[in-house]
Amino acid sequence: MRTQRQVVDYSLQRRALLRDLHNGKIGTLEVCDASPYLKNAARFHGEPTDERCPVCRRDNLTLVHYIYGDELKQSAGQARKLAELPVLAMTLREFQVFVVEVCQTCAWNHLTEQFLLGRDALTPDERPGGALAASSASGRHRETGSSSLRREGRQ
Numbered sequence: 001m002r003t004q005r006q007v008v009d010y011s012l013q014r015r016a017l018l019r020d021l022h023n024g025k026i027g028t029l030e031v032c033d034a035s036p037y038l039k040n041a042a043r044f045h046g047e048p049t050d051e052r053c054p055v056c057r058r059d060n061l062t063l064v065h066y067i068y069g070d071e072l073k074q075s076a077g078q079a080r081k082l083a084e085l086p087v088l089a090m091t092l093r094e095f096q097v098f099v100v101e102v103c104q105t106c107a108w109n110h111l112t113e114q115f116l117l118g119r120d121a122l123t124p125d126e127r128p129g130g131a132l133a134a135s136s137a138s139g140r141h142r143e144t145g146s147s148s149l150r151r152e153g154r155q
């Protein structure tokens with residue numbers, strides 16, 4: 001996604017965890033503990049992948065995208081479909097995305113990456129509506145001003 005920034009990749013931690021699992025340092029139950037909420041999110045909002053589950057190898061992994069940020073208000077902390085993210089990124093200034101991989105068969109789950117999305121990353125010319133939208137802040141004030149003038153004129 002074009003406005004993606006501040007990407008944090010957790011693949012090293014994932015690899016270390018899987019190594020510990022294969023060495024028997026930790027048990028499957030400790031890492032295959034996806035909550036019912038996470039499994040539901042994977043089923044209804046998840047993005048299927050071609051990658052096999054590294055633990056059970058019986059199912060492909062599903063990616064769940066969780067969104068966080070003040071601008072989201074009551075939607076903060078919800079899972080969203082991948083296709084919804086570019087739309088949100090054009091609407092909101094900034095929000096955080098956490099990507100969690102889930103195996104719906106054995107309940108393996110791990111945070112794969114996190115990043116920021118939102119139109120704050122765009123230059124004024126790239127923002128929706130182009131250069132016109134860049135001046136919309138002042139334009140909006142003018143419009144409000146003129147409409148209130150019109151209202152006063154009518155009185």
Ligand SMILES: [Zn+2]
Binds near residue numbers: 055
């Ligand atoms: Zn699995």
